[in-house]
Amino acid sequence: MARLEVSAVSLRFGGVNALREVSFSVADGELVALIGPNGAGKTSLLNCISGVCRPQSGKVLIDGEDFTSLRPHQRARRGLARTFQNLGLFKGMTVLENLLVGRHTHQKSSVLAGGLWFGRGRREEQGQLEAVLAIIEFLELGDLRDRLVGTLAYGLQKRVELGRALSLEPRVLLLDEPMAGMNSGEKDQLARLIIEVNERRRTTIAMIEHDMGMVMNLSHRICVLDFGAKIADGTPEEIRNHPGVQAAYLGQKAH
Amino acid sequence: MELFLQLLLNGLVVGGIYALVALGFVIIYKSSGLLNFAQGEFLMLGAYVCLAILEETRVPFVAAFLLTLVFSVALGLLLERVVLRPLLGQPLISVIMVTLGLSSVLKAVVQALWGSHTRPFPPVFATEPVMLGPLPVSQGYLWSLGCVALLLVLLTLFFRFTRLGLAMRATAFSQQVALSMGIPVRRIFALSWSIAAAVSAAGGMLLGAMRGGVDGSLAFYGLKVIPVVILGGMDSISGAIAGGLIIGVLENFSGGYLDPLVGGGAKDVAPFVALVLILMVKPHGLFGTAHARRV
Ligand SMILES: Nc1ncnc2c1ncn2[C@@H]1O[C@H](COP(=O)(O)OP(=O)(O)OP(=O)(O)O)[C@@H](O)[C@H]1O
Ligand SMILES: [Mg+2]
Numbered sequence: 001m002a003r004l005e006v007s008a009v010s011l012r013f014g015g016v017n018a019l020r021e022v023s024f025s026v027a028d029g030e031l032v033a034l035i036g037p038n039g040a041g042k043t044s045l046l047n048c049i050s051g052v053c054r055p056q057s058g059k060v061l062i063d064g065e066d067f068t069s070l071r072p073h074q075r076a077r078r079g080l081a082r083t084f085q086n087l088g089l090f091k092g093m094t095v096l097e098n099l100l101v102g103r104h105t106h107q108k109s110s111v112l113a114g115g116l117w118f119g120r121g122r123r124e125e126q127g128q129l130e131a132v133l134a135i136i137e138f139l140e141l142g143d144l145r146d147r148l149v150g151t152l153a154y155g156l157q158k159r160v161e162l163g164r165a166l167s168l169e170p171r172v173l174l175l176d177e178p179m180a181g182m183n184s185g186e187k188d189q190l191a192r193l194i195i196e197v198n199e200r201r202r203t204t205i206a207m208i209e210h211d212m213g214m215v216m217n218l219s220h221r222i223c224v225l226d227f228g229a230k231i232a233d234g235t236p237e238e239i240r241n242h243p244g245v246q247a248a249y250l251g252q253k254a255h
Numbered sequence: 256m257e258l259f260l261q262l263l264l265n266g267l268v269v270g271g272i273y274a275l276v277a278l279g280f281v282i283i284y285k286s287s288g289l290l291n292f293a294q295g296e297f298l299m300l301g302a303y304v305c306l307a308i309l310e311e312t313r314v315p316f317v318a319a320f321l322l323t324l325v326f327s328v329a330l331g332l333l334l335e336r337v338v339l340r341p342l343l344g345q346p347l348i349s350v351i352m353v354t355l356g357l358s359s360v361l362k363a364v365v366q367a368l369w370g371s372h373t374r375p376f377p378p379v380f381a382t383e384p385v386m387l388g389p390l391p392v393s394q395g396y397l398w399s400l401g402c403v404a405l406l407l408v409l410l411t412l413f414f415r416f417t418r419l420g421l422a423m424r425a426t427a428f429s430q431q432v433a434l435s436m437g438i439p440v441r442r443i444f445a446l447s448w449s450i451a452a453a454v455s456a457a458g459g460m461l462l463g464a465m466r467g468g469v470d471g472s473l474a475f476y477g478l479k480v481i482p483v484v485i486l487g488g489m490d491s492i493s494g495a496i497a498g499g500l501i502i503g504v505l506e507n508f509s510g511g512y513l514d515p516l517v518g519g520g521a522k523d524v525a526p527f528v529a530l531v532l533i534l535m536v537k538p539h540g541l542f543g544t545a546h547a548r549r550v
Contacts, residue, residue, distance in 0.1 A: 050435060051434075052431060052434075052435075071434070072431075072434040072435055073433075073434045073435075073436075073437050073438055073439050073440065076434070076435055076436060076437030077437045081435070082435055084432065084435075088429060088431070088432035088435070089432075090424065090425055090428045090429075090432070091428070092424075092428065093421075093424065093425075093428075097421060100418075100421055101421050101422065101425045101433075101436050101438075102436055103418075104418060104421075104422055104425075104436050104437050104438050105436075105437035107418045164436070168436065168437065
């Protein structure tokens with residue numbers, strides 16, 4: 001059984017067919033890239049998986065459980081985490097606080113016991129703090145943990161957002177253009193981290209990315225969208241030589 | 256000098272109550288984008304409920320105070336569920352109309368249950384004043400200031416250090432992102448109504464105890480929310496606190512110094528004059544942000 005299974009999802013915005021019967025699946029531990037020209041429907045597909053958008057038809061399953069009618073926070077609770085194309089960080093909070101928000105679903109202490117200073121709440125809170133600090137360490141953000149996120153460079157913010165998604169300890173991680181706006185040094189560093197997340201933490205990842213070099217290097221499998229439809233799905237090697245894919249990208253260059 | 260200190264103290268006491276009421280307004284606005292015009296009625300209702308508990312059960316004031324807070328939390332949850340949840344995504348104007356309607360309903364309920372004449376509040380604070388240097392100060396004032404300060408500190412700690420406090424700040428920033436973190440945003444809305452109802456009720460109970468009586472005019476404290484949040488910034492908690500204190504102090508200074516000169520009325524006008532002047536310099540209020548607008 002696939003870890004993430006999207007079957008025949010169609011999504012319309014008024015007259016725009018953002019997705020037409022798109023099916024794809026990601027196996028446990030796999031890293032799959034979603035590519036396609038601008039406006040192809042990649043973000044829309046991620047939105048359908050995470051619950052931001054409700055497709056008119058089709059299904060989304062994780063480990064066989066039907067997620068299609070769950071609300072976004074219920075999906076997060078069941079092990080789905082995502083990042084946003086245009087950064088969805090809490091800019092007025094520190095790096096540490098952003099990641100602590102990501103622990104929301106793992107904390108059990110209630111309103112009254114939820115404070116740092118009250119009995120059981122305190123001990124539990126410390127457990128949460130340790131989990132978050134480990135992720136901050138892992139992402140090499142240690143020096144920045146008390147900085148307000150809004151004051152960080154763009155590349156660093158992207159890394160913080162990855163960290164916040166990781167602090168949900170997801171079964172499936174969805175990344176929407178995690179490297180956009182980065183220089184090549186930052187991209188290499190992030191690529192290394194993504195590989196570690198995928199291999200060492202064995203997190204299943206579906207990632208939208210435009211940098212073809214990175215996509216070819218990182219992914220086990222690539223899925224190509226064009227005008228809302230899936231036009232190819234295969235290994236990097238297969239995709240590189242796929243005539244339809246080349247046409248889609250050449251077509252985009254023309255206008 | 257003595258007049259100055261007396262006016263300052265009166266201003267801070269009243270301003271503290273304004274701050275509580277405005278705080279409730281800002282918390283609801285920040286988390287859900289709704290404007291709640293029933294804050295003054297929450298305050299009035301809190302005072303009446305506390306009085307009813309005192310009369311019926313003869314428990315000490317502290318117990319009645321805490322019970323009323325519990326009642327207000329429950330009321331906030333109920334109102335969010337029954338009245339406001341159906342309104343999510345409706346145009347702003349309908350939401351405003353509904354909270355205005357809610358304020359009339361709450362007023363009518365209070366009148367039906369307890370009548371419209373002033374009801375005496377049992378004495379809570381010792382009556383003989385304490386001397387602060389040369390200044391005789393009523394004990395009720397000191398207790399009220401202390402309670403307001405304690406509530407404000409607790410709320411600040413709540414927002415900084417608790418899971419739900421963080422979740423509320425996350426929701427205020429972006430509902431969509433908060434949802435993606437697994438935060439049940441609707442429950443956060445309900446929580447914001449509970450907190451708003453409870454802090455306003457606290458203000459009402461303190462006022463009732465200080466004045467020694469409650470009546471419908473307590474709801475007028477809600478009218479001060481507008482100048483306070485415009486001054487402090489719609490989306491700023493510290494702004495609501497500072498704005499409340501500033502307006503309270505300004506009112507008392509203009510009442511004490513200007514009213515004798517102009518023959519009355521300055522107390523009500525001066526805060527608005529100050530407001531206009533401040534907004535000319537800082538159009539989003541003292542602590543507000545430019546993108547405070549919500550969809
Ligand atoms: N909320 C929305 N309302 C209306 N139309 C939308 C909405 N979101 C996306 N669309 C449309 O759906 C189509 C697919 O958009 P989508 O954002 O999924 O593309 P994308 O592949 O992520 O593109 P990019 O590479 O530019 O991020 C586009 O035509 C877009 O205009
Ligand atoms: Mg996109």
